[in-house]
Amino acid sequence: MVRVDFKTPSTKETSSFYDKLWTERISRRLWGKNSRFAPEAIAKKKSVGQYFTSLVLTRLSPHDHVLDLGCGPGGFLLTVAPHCASITGYEVSTAFVSKCRDIIVSNKLSNASVIQTDGDLPASAESF
Secondary structure (H helix, E strand, O other), rough: OOOOOOOOHHHHHHHHHHHHHHHOOOHHHHHHHOOOOHHHHOOOOHHHHHHHHHHHHHHOOOOOOOEOOOOOOOOHHHHHHHHHEEEEEOOOHHHHOOOOOOOOOOOOOOOOEEEEEEOOOOOHHHOO
């Protein structure tokens, strides 16, 4: 038997990794800025509508307040915001928070917001 010890990265390490991906200082093929982290392009994909959005929407009502932990650059927010009362994203990556804010503004998502977090969840579970 081979034992593999896995060290969970710290919030700072995670933030740094995603900031570097976003600014293209490191590359991970499919995890690139214009593929994995392109919220508007992803939201328009037929497969996202068919296999993701349609499933999520069956579990949402217009009165729901949705929490998106690790919201990245805002793909889920962009997709879900029109179908709920509010959606709040929490994210550790400074670069993703900035992009998510841009997505919220450019798409006029008045019921969406994003919060920079250090890994802790500042809101109570009953809020969502």
